[in-house]
Structures are given as structure tokens and as C-alpha cells.
Amino acid sequence: MMIGRKETDSLGSKEIPDACYYGIQTQRAVENFSITDIPLSIDPEMVEALAMVKKACALTNCELGVLAVDKCDAIASACDEIIAGKLHSEFVVDVIQGGAGTSANMNANEVIANRALELMGKKKGEYQFLHPNNDVNCSQSTNDVYPTALRLALYNKSRGLLNTIAFLRDGFSVKAEAFKGIHKIGRTQMQDAVPMTLGMEFGAFATAIGEDIHQLEHAANLLLDINLGATAIGTGINTPQGYSDKAIENLREVSSVPVRLAENLVEATWDTGDFVQLSGMLKRYATKVSKICNDLRLLSSGPLCGLGEINLPKMQPGSSIMPGKVNPVIPEVMNQIAYDVIGKDVTVSIASESGQLQLNAFEPIIANCLFLSLAMLTRGSRILRDKCVEGITANTDKCREFLDSSVGIVTALNPVLGYEVTSKLAAQAVAEGKSIKSLLVEQALLPVEEIDRLLQQAIAQ
DSSP: OOEEEEEEEETTEEEEEOOOOOOOOHEEEEEEHOSSOOOOGHHHHHHHHHHHHHHHHHHHHHTTTTTOOHHHHHHHHHHHHHHHHTTTTGSSSSOOOOOTHHHHHHHHHHHHHHHHHHTTEEETTTTTTIIIIIITTTOOOOOHHHHHHHHHHHHHHHHHHHHHHHHHHHHHHHHHTTTTTTTTEEEEEEEEEEEEEEHHHHHHHHHHHHHHHHHHHHHHHHHHHEOTTTTSSSSSOOTTTTTTHHHHHHHHHHSOOOOOSOOHHHHHHHOOOOHHHHHHHHHHHHHHHHHHHHHHHTTTTSSSSSSSSSSOOOSSSSOOOOOOOOEEEHHHHHHHHHHHHHHHHHHHHHHHTOOBTBBBBTHHHHHHHHHHHHHHHHHHHHHHHTTTTGGGGEHHHHHHHHHHHHHGGGGGOOOOOEEEHHHHHHHHHHHOOOOHHHHHHHHTSEEEEEEEHHHHHHHOO
């Protein structure tokens, strides 16, 4: 038999298992939003951010005389436990929910209230001593708590991706240095172009990824503008004088994050443009990494009947029917992560655009998309560095073979022989299946030493 307690809200009463720290409003949300079967606790940064916000608000309310000291102490202690990783399993509402995050906010209010009651020597559900709404949610609304916690959580989670991007960039930089003396043919539109080095190719990968560190840092810093104290629509209704500034000060102390009060709280309560910006930066990074993974798969294609200029680490057998086949599985999984991130960016854009008047009710789907994109890109980027980039080796002879047999090297000879002569050489090489270098020697146009000097000069530029 279930041992429970009876809780009541404006819609009636429900039996809540006594072991649960959440209460009736959380229970209603669990029953209403069986959407993904993924609970809020999947994102520990969000759970901890909610606790940070609640603690900062409790401290502020106590300092301004609207919350008793004993209640404040109990609430703050309960929040500290959650920030330390405890009670996360009690955050059970679905990540996708109606109500603009109200269910997530009430989940936090109820868990904190019931744990605080225990710390005060009371029983769960004895809300006459400390109430989820009247005390834990004092001077607050979902409409300032949820977006503040979301911004704080996304800011903290983005730090992990930034570190991983730098880690991946450095991996490509190491290979660029290792491959700097390997000459090869560059390609445009899948056709032979002009000479370059494999080091240049990998150096470009490093630069492309490194550029996104600054862009992502900028997008993350926009999240520091928060609307705590705005309450329902930005007017600050039901807050004591000086509440916002004091709450921001306390949240900085609690979270160690340099949050700042938004310039216009009405605007900040409905504007989700910063989430769109962050999503766009994640899409940008995902798009570039996916392109690089395309290149890695092409450059390693074969191994005997493709380009085969590089070798990727062999991670697992690639076929249930073709013995010996090994597939580029790490770049492939990174491609798929990128496709998903790009799709989630569309969802974020639509959800942001769909807000009406003084609130955007669709922040939960925005939150879920951003948390998932950050998590997948962080894990995928680290796997790409650890299980692919670090183990890449070059097929130097193959690179040189393609370079010597390519008509693309004639471009380097233009300044000496002129466009007309080099065009004829290129056409003759293709028609007769001969190399440019052999034709130059046959026709006594240039000695081998001069050809090599001109190619080296072209690559060095």
C-alpha cells in the first residue's frame, strides 16, 4: 500500500507518495505532459540554476524583510543541497511542457519547500509552516525565474563546449604542423586545382573551428542579461522596493556568474533573441565541423580505390558482409549531430517568433533544443578529436603521386610560360595520359629543377 499525503490546490486534491519531495502541481504536470519521457533532471545545469535563483531570491526577500529568517535559512540550505547534486531525481516534469515553464518552476518550489520543511523539523506537505508559493516563490513569477535559470544554465553549459572547441582546434593544429612538408594537389568543385600542402589543409580546419570560439563567447555573454525581479510581465508587481538590484547581487554571489539586470524588464520578459543568437552560433559551428568531416571522409576514401591521401583510425569493422571493410564512423556521427543541431535551430527560430505580447510561452522547447545541441556538440567534438583527429596519418607518396600526375600544376607555370602554352599542355596531358612534368621535359620547355622550384614557390605563397 502506498504511504502518501493529501495535497490541495485550486483544482482540487491529490494523493502524493510521501517519499516524494515534489507536490500536487508537479504531479499534475507529470500526468499532463507525458511527451518525451525525459525529465527536467536530464539537464543538471538547469536544476542547479533553478536552485541558485531560488536561494538568491530567498536571501533577497529576507534582507528586505518579506521572508522570515528561519524560512530563509531552510530554503537556502535546501537549495544548497540541490546545487551540490542532491534531489535531482525529484525534478520529474517533462522537458516539453505547456505553461511557459510554470511546471518546472513549481517542481522546484515544491521540492525546495518540502526539503526545507524537513530541515525545520516538519513533515512534507505541512505548507502552513513554509509554502511553495508564498515562501519559496516569494516576489517571483515563472516568467522571471524560468528564463533567468535557463540563461544561467545555458551560460554554464556553453563553457564546456567552448573548452571542447579549443581542444578540437588544437588537435587540427598539431596535425597541420606534422603535415606541413607534405605536398599535394588542392581541389575546387571536386576537380584538380593548384598545389598546396596537407598542413595547409589541416591548418584551415583549425582556423575555421577557432573562429567560432569568439563568436560563441559573444553569444554566451548575451545570456548574462536577466529579468529577475520582472515577475509576471516586467513591471515588478509583488516585489519590495529595491528587489531586482539586490536579487541580481545575490545571484552573482550564489552562482559565481556575472549576471546583470536587463535594461528593459518588459522587453526582457518576452524577448528570446539571445536564444536565437546562441542557436545560430551552434548551427554555424555544426555546419563548419560537418563540412570538415565531409573532407576527412573524402580524403580518406578508398583505401585503394579512392583519394586515400590520409588514413583515419580504424575504430570498428564496417560491414556485416564485406570482410575487412572499415568505415569513417566518427566523422559520420559528427555529420549526424550537425544535421540535428541545424534542425533544432529551425525549431528555436519558430518558437521564438511565435511569442505573443508580453510573454513567450514556448521557452521549454527552446531550452530543450539548446541543451541537446550543446550536449551533442560537446560530446561529439571531443570524440572527433580523441577517436579521429589524433590518429590521422598521411599517405605522403599518394599525395605526391596525385600532385605529379595532376594538370593543376600548370597554374604555377603561368607566370613563366603564359596562359596559352599552359592551356595546351593541360589539354595534351589529359588527351595522352601523360604528366605535365614529363611533357615539359619532352618539349624542353623547363628543366626538372626549375619545375620543382616553381611548384615550391607556388605552394609557399
